[in-house]
Amino acid sequence: TELDVDGWLAQRLAESAEAEESSTGDGDWPAESPAPGEISSHRDPLTQEPYPVVCLARLPTTHSWEVPILTGMGDWNECPDASVLAAFAHRWQLRYGAEIVSATHDVLEFTVSDPPTTREAALELAREQYLLCADIVDQGHGSIAHLAAALQNSNYWYFWWD
Secondary structure, eight states: OOHHHHHHHHHHHHHHOOOOOOOOTTTOOSOOOOOOOOOTTTBBBOOOBOOSOOOOOOSSOOOOGGGGHHOOOOOOTTBBOOOHHHHHHHHHHHHHEEEEEEEOSHHHHHHHOOOOOOOHHHHHHHHHHHHOOOOIIIISSSSSSHHHHHHTTOEEEEEEOO
């Protein structure tokens, strides 16, 4: 069966509201636009040097959103299970033209043909992405507003679970 993504988001939002005593909101929009991201799974995250060996896999699908299911990604620590990851990837493919282009044991990277173009749309997407992958804010952008600024007009999305 297909996951009810909106229901999953509502449940996750309720759980996160219970866990936090006070909400800081989305944060302030950054004064400067962040630099655009780029595919990075082939690089060491600390040195940015390319790995000496990178493995490629050809999967039996024409739909990139099926990659988490085909690889069994997820369902550890804060990373949702493969069916949740696939449901979001499918949703974003339909809404934004998002395609998974890289998947590792803890990273998903997307290229995006129709990213959000307004602050409001980017904030809405950033809130959704934060509920799926809090690490991209908590250990990355620092606020939902900063993530939204990075998503606005961006043809690249990055997810990392610790």
